[in-house]
Amino acid sequence: DVKVTQSSRYLVKRTGEKVFLECVQDMDHENMFWYRQDPGLGLRLIYFSYDVKMKEKGDIPEGYSVSREKKERFSLILESASTNQTSMYLCASRPRGTKSPLHFGNGTRLTVT
Amino acid sequence: GESVGLHLPTLSVQEGDNSIINCAYSNSASDYFIWYKQESGKGPQFIIDIRSNMDKRQGQRVTVLLNKTVKHLSLQIAATQPGDSAVYFCAETLGYRSSNTGKLIFGQGTTLQVKP
Numbered sequence: 001d002v003k004v005t006q007s008s009r010y011l012v013k014r015t016g017e018k019v020f021l022e023c024v025q026d027m028d029h030e031n032m033f034w035y036r037q038d039p040g041l042g043l044r045l046i047y048f049s050y051d052v053k054m055k056e057k058g059d060i061p062e063g064y065s066v067s068r069e070k071k072e073r074f075s076l077i078l079e080s081a082s083t084n085q086t087s088m089y090l091c092a093s094r095p096r097g098t099k100s101p102l103h104f105g106n107g108t109r110l111t112v113t
Numbered sequence: 114g115e116s117v118g119l120h121l122p123t124l125s126v127q128e129g130d131n132s133i134i135n136c137a138y139s140n141s142a143s144d145y146f147i148w149y150k151q152e153s154g155k156g157p158q159f160i161i162d163i164r165s166n167m168d169k170r171q172g173q174r175v176t177v178l179l180n181k182t183v184k185h186l187s188l189q190i191a192a193t194q195p196g197d198s199a200v201y202f203c204a205e206t207l208g209y210r211s212s213n214t215g216k217l218i219f220g221q222g223t224t225l226q227v228k229p
Contacts, residue, residue, distance in 0.1 A: 004156075040221075042202075042219050042220065042221045042222065043157075043202070043219040045216065045217075048216075058216075090156050090157070092156075099144075099145050099164060099206070100162075101147045101149075101159040101162055102147075102157075102159075102204075102217060103159065104149075104156035104157045104158070105156050106154075106155050106156045107155070107156050
């Protein structure tokens with residue numbers, strides 16, 4: 001089975017802090033994704049990466065950056081956390097190609113105070 | 114713009130009954146669709162998928178139906194069990210530039226409640 005592991009289930013950070021969310025997948029997938037999930041808004045794509053060191057903006061990239069130095073690891077960075085970034089963050093991966101499902105981690109619930 | 118939506122926010126069924134969760138999509142060029150289940154405190158879990166060259170696909174206790182004429186997708190769960198209680202999302206895949214990543218568009222989700 002594909003395993004996507006997010007390093008933290010819960011995080012509490014202060015406004016202005018730099019926050020790193022880490023994600024690792026064990027299936028050698030080329031594509032990795034970061035989503036946030038909010039009540040009433042569903043899943044929204046922040047950034048995705050289709051190869052090492054490659055990244056593309058999703059629908060809501062403002063306030064975020066990403067890093068993909070190794071194929072199995074995709075990091076989401078909040079440069080200066082704000083309260084409106086309190087959310088559930090979901091990492092996902094899939095192999096190259098459009099006809100395969102995303103495999104999700106269990107999420108990181110981030111609270112910014 | 115593209116949108117994927119579920120018809121009902123909450124569906125309540127009796128244990129043992131069949132459940133049908135519906136989804137409408139707007140992009141006629143979408144060619145791959147997925148159903149996910151999300152339990153409380155967990156990430157979305159893949160249930161079943163279907164390509165646009167098919168009308169029906171069956172899994173274990175689940176069936177997905179695709180009607181391209183009216184751009185409608187449904188998930189049928191047979192003999193619904195308490196463990197089926199969750200939020201169910203449909204998603205469609207749009208081709209994305211040349212990177213071949215297949216950006217997914219998700220619906221809002223339907224909460225399935227199973228009454229004992």
